[in-house]
Amino acid sequence: MQGRxxxxxxxxxxxxxxxxxxxxxxLREGEARPAVEAFVTLFGVIAAHxxxxxxxxxxxxxxxxxQRLALVYALVAAVTLVVSWLNARxxxxxxxxxxxxxxxxxxxxxxxLLHLQAMTAAVLFGLYAxxxxxxxxxxxxxxxxxxxxFTVAQGKRLFGPIASGGVLGAVTGAGxxxxxxxxxxxxxxLLVSAGIFLATALxxxxxxxxxxxxxxxxxxxxxxxxxxxxxxLLRREPYLGELAAFVGLSTAAVLVTDYLFKSVAAQTIPxxxxxxxxxxxxxxxxxxSLGVQLFVxxxxxxxLGVVPALVILPILLLAGGTAMVAAGGVLAxxxxxxxxxxxxxxxxxxxAAELLWMPLSGETRDRGKALLDSVFGRAVQxxxxxxxxLLGALHLGSPRALAxxxxxxxxxxxxxxxxxxxxxxxxxRQALARGTLDPAALTQELDLGSVETVMEALSSRDPRRVLAxxxxxxxxxxxxxxxxxxxxxxxxxxxxxxLRLITAPERTDWPPLAExxxxxxxxxxxxxxxxxxxxxxxxxxxxxAEGDESPAVRAHAALWSARGGDRDPLxxxxxxxxxxxxxxxxxxxxxxxxxxxxxxPDARSAELILAVLxxxxxxxxxxxxxxxxxLSTRAAEAMTRVQDPRxxxxxxxxxxxxxxxxxVRAALVYQGEPALEALVVALRDPATPPxxxxxxxxxxxRFRSQRAADVLAGHLGDEASGAVRYKALRGLGHVVAAxxxxxxxKAMEAExxxxxxxxxxxxxxxxxxxGQDAAARLLxxxxxxxxxxxLERAFRLLQIVHxxxxxxRAHLALRSTDKPRRAQAMEFLDTLTLSSARATTVHxxxxxxxxxxxxxxxxxxxxxxxxxxxxxxxxxxxEAVAQLLADPDPALATLAGHHARARASLASTAEARVAG
Numbered sequence: 001m002q003g004r005x006x007x008x009x010x011x012x013x014x015x016x017x018x019x020x021x022x023x024x025x026x027l028r029e030g031e032a033r034p035a036v037e038a039f040v041t042l043f044g045v046i047a048a049h050x051x052x053x054x055x056x057x058x059x060x061x062x063x064x065x066x067q068r069l070a071l072v073y074a075l076v077a078a079v080t081l082v083v084s085w086l087n088a089r090x091x092x093x094x095x096x097x098x099x100x101x102x103x104x105x106x107x108x109x110x111x112x113l114l115h116l117q118a119m120t121a122a123v124l125f126g127l128y129a130x131x132x133x134x135x136x137x138x139x140x141x142x143x144x145x146x147x148x149x150f151t152v153a154q155g156k157r158l159f160g161p162i163a164s165g166g167v168l169g170a171v172t173g174a175g176x177x178x179x180x181x182x183x184x185x186x187x188x189x190l191l192v193s194a195g196i197f198l199a200t201a202l203x204x205x206x207x208x209x210x211x212x213x214x215x216x217x218x219x220x221x222x223x224x225x226x227x228x229x230x231x232x233l234l235r236r237e238p239y240l241g242e243l244a245a246f247v248g249l250s251t252a253a254v255l256v257t258d259y260l261f262k263s264v265a266a267q268t269i270p271x272x273x274x275x276x277x278x279x280x281x282x283x284x285x286x287x288x289s290l291g292v293q294l295f296v297x298x299x300x301x302x303x304l305g306v307v308p309a310l311v312i313l314p315i316l317l318l319a320g321g322t323a324m325v326a327a328g329g330v331l332a333x334x335x336x337x338x339x340x341x342x343x344x345x346x347x348x349x350x351x352a353a354e355l356l357w358m359p360l361s362g363e364t365r366d367r368g369k370a371l372l373d374s375v376f377g378r379a380v381q382x383x384x385x386x387x388x389x390l391l392g393a394l395h396l397g398s399p400r401a402l403a404x405x406x407x408x409x410x411x412x413x414x415x416x417x418x419x420x421x422x423x424x425x426x427x428x429r430q431a432l433a434r435g436t437l438d439p440a441a442l443t444q445e446l447d448l449g450s451v452e453t454v455m456e457a458l459s460s461r462d463p464r465r466v467l468a469x470x471x472x473x474x475x476x477x478x479x480x481x482x483x484x485x486x487x488x489x490x491x492x493x494x495x496x497x498x499l500r501l502i503t504a505p506e507r508t509d510w511p512p513l514a515e516x517x518x519x520x521x522x523x524x525x526x527x528x529x530x531x532x533x534x535x536x537x538x539x540x541x542x543x544x545a546e547g548d549e550s551p552a553v554r555a556h557a558a559l560w561s562a563r564g565g566d567r568d569p570l571x572x573x574x575x576x577x578x579x580x581x582x583x584x585x586x587x588x589x590x591x592x593x594x595x596x597x598x599x600x601p602d603a604r605s606a607e608l609i610l611a612v613l614x615x616x617x618x619x620x621x622x623x624x625x626x627x628x629x630x631l632s633t634r635a636a637e638a639m640t641r642v643q644d645p646r647x648x649x650x651x652x653x654x655x656x657x658x659x660x661x662x663x664v665r666a667a668l669v670y671q672g673e674p675a676l677e678a679l680v681v682a683l684r685d686p687a688t689p690p691x692x693x694x695x696x697x698x699x700x701x702r703f704r705s706q707r708a709a710d711v712l713a714g715h716l717g718d719e720a721s722g723a724v725r726y727k728a729l730r731g732l733g734h735v736v737a738a739x740x741x742x743x744x745x746k747a748m749e750a751e752x753x754x755x756x757x758x759x760x761x762x763x764x765x766x767x768x769x770x771g772q773d774a775a776a777r778l779l780x781x782x783x784x785x786x787x788x789x790x791l792e793r794a795f796r797l798l799q800i801v802h803x804x805x806x807x808x809r810a811h812l813a814l815r816s817t818d819k820p821r822r823a824q825a826m827e828f829l830d831t832l833t834l835s836s837a838r839a840t841t842v843h844x845x846x847x848x849x850x851x852x853x854x855x856x857x858x859x860x861x862x863x864x865x866x867x868x869x870x871x872x873x874x875x876x877x878x879e880a881v882a883q884l885l886a887d888p889d890p891a892l893a894t895l896a897g898h899h900a901r902a903r904a905s906l907a908s909t910a911e912a913r914v915a916g
Contacts, residue, residue: 034149037207039165042142044200045104046166048193049135050173052111054282055189056131057262058275060124062186066263067397070388072125073255076132077382083133095806096145097204103141104201107134108194115190167290167346174283178276186275208804239423240368243356245416247372252384253317253409254341259388260324260402261338268331281335285342293347300348307421309352314413316340321406329399337406356424451481458482463491470497484509492522499525503532515541523550527592531599534560551578551585555592559608563600570607579611587631590615594634601641609638610646633660639667647671648678655699656691665699676703680711683724694724701731709741716751716797722889726789729796736800745801750842752797756849759790760866764873767859768880775898779884782895788815791853802832814854826854845869877903 060069091099110130117123146162173196177189269277300309320337327333360368391397457469466489473481479501486498487510495517502510510532517529518541526545530553533541545557558574569575578589590612597605613635632654639647640663648671654664668675682688683696697715700708712732719725735741766783769776795811813825829850833843852865867873874880881903884896 031150034208035162038146038149038162041100041145041165041200041204041207042162043165043169043172044196044203045138045142046169047173047176048107048196048200049131049138050170050282050286051177051189051196052131052134052193054174054177054275054279055186055193056127057278058186059119060128061262061266062271062274063119064121064124066259066266067392068125069259069262070385070392070397072128073259073385074382074389075125076129077378077385079129080133080136080378083137091141091144095809096141097207097806100138100141100145101201101204103134103137104197104204107138108197108201110134111190111197112194115187115194119187164290164293167286167293170286171283171290174279174286178279178283181276181279189275206804237360237364237368239360240364240372242416242420242423243368244372244376246353246356246413246420247377248380249409249413249416250314251377251380253314253406253413254345255381255384256388256402256405256409257317257320257337257341260399260406261334263397263402264329264331264334264399267329281338282342285339288339288343289347292343297348297352306352306356306424307417309348310356310417310420311414313340313344313349314410314417316344317406318410318414321403321410324403325400325407334399356420451478455481458486461490463489463494466491466494467497470494470501474501479504480507484513487513487517492520492525495520495522495525496528499528499532503535505536511536511538518544518548523552526550526553527556530556530560534600546574551581551589552592554578555589556596559593559596559605560600563602568604568607569602570611575608579615586615590631591634594631594638597638598634598641601638603642603644605638605642606644606646609635609642609644613650629657629659632657633663636660636663636667640670643671645671645674648675651675652678652682652696652699653692655695656689661695665702668699669702673707676700676705676707683711683715690721693721694727697724697728697731698734701734704735704738704740706741709735709743713743713747717747717754726793729793733796733800736803743800746840746842748797748801749846752794752801753842753846753849755790755794755797756846756853757866757869759787759794759853760849760863760870761873762787762790763859764863764870765880765884767863768874768877769899770877771899771903773899773902775895775902779892779895779899782891786889786892798833805832819856822854822856826851829854 060072094102111134114123114127114130119127176192180189180192265274265277297309300312317337317340320333320340324330324333324337357368388397391401454469454472457465460466466486470479470482470486473479482498482502484502484507486502487495489495489498499514499517503514514529514532515538517525518533520526520529526548527550530541530545534556542557542560545553546561548554548557554574555578558572558578559569562569562572562575575593578593579586581589593608594612597609612631636651636654639651647667651664651668651671654660657664668679679696679700682693683700685693688696697712700711702708709732712728712735715728716725716732719728732743736743762783766780766787769780769783791814792811795807799805799807810825810828814822816822830847833847833850849866849869852862855862855865857865863870863873872883874883881896881900884892885900887893887896
């Protein structure tokens with residue numbers, strides 16, 4: 001097979017598996033593969049880190065006193081704070097996927113290296129800090145990478161299920177460690193962890209990164225210091241101060257709990273058994289956390305709300321701490337406190353804590369979370385660790401003293417949560433009142449208090465508040481909570497939104513209320529009410545609407561009435577009467593008929609659609625261009641629901657209308673293979689109007705089929721128009737990115753070589769045009785633009801050959817003035833295109849051309865390197881002008897003519913001066 005199968009690695013998953021996943025998770029078209037890839041990646045990251053953490057705790061506490069933990073906590077907080085800042089810069093420079101792969105490889109190498117060291121005190125400190133650092137960086141980098149794979153809307157649906165991969169990885173890692181320690185020493189777990197890190201990194205190399213990641217550096221704000229930004233946020237949003245208190249107290253409480261648990265365990269459990277004890281303990285806690293996340297968290301949040309969910313963990317810690325104050329360092333009580341933390345913090349408590357950010361605006365939420373979770377959280381960890389060190393130095397760090405600290409911190413935690421409830425609901429009410437609540441920002445189910453606030457907003461007379469509440473309930477799939485009585489609202493906007501939201505066939509509370517809206521003053525409301533009633537076959541409402549004064553309402557009623565018979569709708573008397581209307585009434589009636597066909601598609605409606613289109617330019621209907629475009633667009637919308645081969649030539653001709661083009665393309669795809677073949681004919685026919693032909697390649701690409709890929713690939717080399725050729729290239733890129741197609745990599749590389757040589761040909765001409773007249777400057781500018789376009793086309797072709805690589809980032813790097821960045825891009829391209837399987841002359845020339853493009857040379861130096869590939873490279877300006885005058889591009893030839901005349905004029909002037 002000459003071509004190569006280009007498709008995502010996971011596209012071979014059986015359809016049955018995808019369907020079963022879809023029943024459990026809200027997976028949509030094209031989301032199964034990236035969701036599974038993200039799930040597997042997070043599973044590997046957390047499984048490896050859990051095994052590393054188990055070995056770390058066992059080795060540290062078996063050889064060092066538990067009091068040293070406070071010192072390592074402070075060390076970890078300080079190191080992580082610095083490395084987190086460096087990590088942000090590293091990720092921006094090399095890309096999110098590459099950064100994650102690099103960190104996984106570094107984690108594997110570093111963990112294996114630590115296994116080979118003698119476990120001295122310094123090495124144990126390094127192991128503990130290394131484990132915490134790796135866990136923090138991998139967690140941050142993974143979620144940044146996940147944010148690149150999915151849009152915001154997708155993330156809100158899929159991040160929860162993906163996060164369960166981390167919990168499952170923790171359960172698997174801890175369970176494996178508990179089982180393995182029955183047969184191998186604790187130190188061997190470091191090698192197992194390193195192996196899983198390495199396997200995850202190798203798996204991640206098969207995952208496709210988003211090549212269109214935004215360049216945040218270019219678009220970002222001026223840098224501000226983190227302290228100044230946090231203070232400014234707290235001044236602007238006092239609610240963040242309460243969240244800061246919540247984060248600080250909870251962070252300190254769980255850190256002291258962890259320290260107390262490990263201290264008591266080290267004093268109670270024999271050192272030789274610490275590894276097995278920690279492995280079994282973590283396995284049980286992670287299993288409990290998974291169970292809570294799957295079976296408890298959602299129910300508790302729905303039934304009790306945010307505040308009851310947030311008080312569960314501090315109440316349990318308060319209970320465990322109080323018992324230890326009374327009983328002393330009992331392992332069972334320390335295990336109880338640690339168990340509450342381990343089973344709830346990353347499940348129920350994490351979910352409820354995320355809900356606290358819900359009422360804030362998107363910008364405030366993003367910046368506040370970043371600052372509180374990273375800078376402020378690490379600072380609290382460092383201060384808490386310093387306090388533990390001080391207690392140890394003063395010999396006051398007994399289990400009872402530590403338990404008392406937990407009691408005090410947990411009590412303060414509960415007080416803050418109680419205050420947060422009132423502020424949370426107040427902000428929620430304000431956001432609804434402003435109509436500014438962003439439903440896409442809500443990551444979890446609504447709690448009871450939020451539902452009460454939303455229901456209160458539904459009773460408001462302010463349309464913005466009611467619409468915000470309905471949008472929120474719709475986003476959270478709680479539309480059944482919108483009462484039918486909302487149809488009594490006085491605002492037409494509210495009525496239209498409610499009629500589209502609550503008119504489900506299984507609901508019985510809205511039809512009588514919708515019937516009364518058939519007499520509403522607003523024509524749009526009457527039409528929407530009729531649509532809803534007709535969908536449930538309310539014949540009385542349809543008959544009533546046939547006598548409406550509005551031609552739009554009558555048109556909807558007439559078509560819905562015609563659907564019940566066996567005749568062509570075009571032959572019914574009422575529809576013929578509507579088609580006979582003239583002027584604005586006629587345009588309204590036809591637009592409504594087309595909308596009704598779209599809402600209730602019927603194969604017999606094809607004649608009606610054609611009749612409306614035939615009448616658009618008639619004298620009885622002739623209006624402005626906007627009216628004709630509106631009817632054409634509505635006709636295309638109807639064609640997305642009705643198939644007829646007669647539609648195809650009309651749709652192709654409509655590709656010249658910019659505003660209607662997206663709908664026209666959707667209609668062409670719905671028409672199926674006949675439409676694709678007609679588009680192929682139009683693309684190959686030079687008589688096709690240029691304005692239409694320009695947009696045919698992208699329309700072919702919408703079919704996402706092998707036939708579409710073959711047509712577009714074959715059209716890259718024999719198309720005379722550069723604009724159409726570029727459109728075909730972009731369309732082919734979209735088809736390949738969608739997967740499941742084959743392309744010939746040799747053909748794409750040959751085209752990339754040709755395009756790169758065109759880039760160098762233009763460069764050789766530009767370097768010879770040295771004049772300073774206006775024509776020369778314009779000519780050089782045009783040549784530079786065409787050079788940039790040629791280079792972009794070459795990289796688009798290489799992206800088709802290597803669909804899983806981020807070649808756009810390499811292209812941007814080559815255009816940079818940063819020498820190290822260009823050198824990295826050159827090395828990346830040279831390694832990427834190294835292939836003994838395609839060691840042909842074309843392939844060698846392509847690699848050589850790419851190296852020259854990436855090299856830090858001037859224009860003349862580059863031309864000298866590739867002169868053997870450019871037999872017609874001009875050596876003088878006269879030769880360059882002569883070649884440009886004969887160029888097939890009329891713009892280049894015209895400007896070259898102006899420049900030639902300017903040069904001749906200057907030469908004549910110079911001769912005259914010499915003669916004088």
